[in-house]
Amino acid sequence: MSLLLKNVTKKFDDHIAVNNLTLEMPERELFGFLGGNGAGKTTTFRMILGLLDQTDGQIEWNGEKIDYHKSHLIGYLPEERGLYPKLKVKEQLVYLGKLRGMTGQSALIELKKWLDRFQVSHYLDKKVEELSKGNQQKIQFISSVMHKPKLLILDEPFSGLDPINVEMLKEAVIDVKNSGTSIVFSSHQMDHVEELCENLCILKEGNAVVKGNLSEIKRSFGKKNLIIHAQESLDFLQQMEGVVKFKQVIGGCELQIMSEEVSQIIFNELQGKGFIRKFELEEPTLNDIFIEKVGEHYE
Numbered sequence: 355m356s357l358l359l360k361n362v363t364k365k366f367d368d369h370i371a372v373n374n375l376t377l378e379m380p381e382r383e384l385f386g387f388l389g390g391n392g393a394g395k396t397t398t399f400r401m402i403l404g405l406l407d408q409t410d411g412q413i414e415w416n417g418e419k420i421d422y423h424k425s426h427l428i429g430y431l432p433e434e435r436g437l438y439p440k441l442k443v444k445e446q447l448v449y450l451g452k453l454r455g456m457t458g459q460s461a462l463i464e465l466k467k468w469l470d471r472f473q474v475s476h477y478l479d480k481k482v483e484e485l486s487k488g489n490q491q492k493i494q495f496i497s498s499v500m501h502k503p504k505l506l507i508l509d510e511p512f513s514g515l516d517p518i519n520v521e522m523l524k525e526a527v528i529d530v531k532n533s534g535t536s537i538v539f540s541s542h543q544m545d546h547v548e549e550l551c552e553n554l555c556i557l558k559e560g561n562a563v564v565k566g567n568l569s570e571i572k573r574s575f576g577k578k579n580l581i582i583h584a585q586e587s588l589d590f591l592q593q594m595e596g597v598v599k600f601k602q603v604i605g606g607c608e609l610q611i612m613s614e615e616v617s618q619i620i621f622n623e624l625q626g627k628g629f630i631r632k633f634e635l636e637e638p639t640l641n642d643i644f645i646e647k648v649g650e651h652y653e
């Protein structure tokens with residue numbers, strides 16, 4: 355059951371929010387969807403779910419159009435979190451579970467299981483407005499997965515969470531994937547995508563500027579990172595051919611180089627100088643790729 359987007363375009367009046375996007379997202383995988391603010395991620399999600407009509411192109415999941423309101427097989431964590439503040443967690447999530455085809459009893463069992471897992475069992479009878487933003491997000495996540503969807507769309511699931519809760523949610527997302535759910539998620543945090551996804555797409559102003567398998571994307575990027583620690587200044591390296599970026603760090607420098615061959619030339623240059631403590635060649639990070647392709651800095 356893979357998700358297929360074929361030449362999908364969305365226009366808002368004259369503005370093209372998503373431009374001729376073609377993607378195949380493999381089933382039972384975590385697929386990363388990246389892009390700067392306003393790149394078109396949420397618009398794409400809303401089109402996948404049938405909450406917004408595309409201007410052009412086709413979107414199919416298992417060969418069919420998705421209607422989020424009718425399908426019990428879909429889960430969605432929207433960017434603008436949408437729980438009712440005045441309702442208690444229990445009444446609200448049991449109600450939402452029933453909308454997704456669960457019995458009241460099975461919804462309550464699942465809810466308790468998840469609350470327990472997230473170490474917030476005592477929130478069962480609390481009103482949503484009494485919970486912190488991060489804890490509200492955990493509840494919203496539970497509402498998107500408790501009916502065991504086959505396709506799960508998470509719009510920036512980790513935003514606003516502290517590092518401990520980020521780890522907790524990451525583990526939950528991996529478990530949901532391992533239980534057979536296909537997951538698409540957006541994030542501005544490259545390290546999360548790097549850690550979780552095999553395949554991804556980077557959008558820039560509605561266009562896919564990078565897409566495919568993460569390892570292949572890194573390999574085909576060509577440029578590498580080189581970390582050198584030395585006792586003496588390495589400033590002279592910035593003048594060398596093939597050095598794209600040079601950054602001084604404590605104890606040495608970090609370079610971006612055109613190719614692996616350049617590291618050999620630098621290695622030869624430094625040989626015999628006798629003051630090198632560390633010489634490490636690394637693949638580019640997703641952050642490096644994002645900065646080059648989108649032209650903005652993300653940490």
Ligand SMILES: Nc1ncnc2c1ncn2[C@@H]1O[C@H](COP(=O)(O)OP(=O)(O)OP(=O)(O)O)[C@@H](O)[C@H]1O
Nearest residue numbers: 366369371389390391392393394395396397398433
């Ligand atoms: N209902 C709408 N009417 C008009 N323009 C819209 C509408 N929804 C989105 N847009 C425009 O479409 C573009 C894509 O927006 P979208 O919300 O999909 O971006 P995003 O990648 O999710 O951004 P962010 O990371 O900031 O959440 C933006 O230029 C936005 O202003």
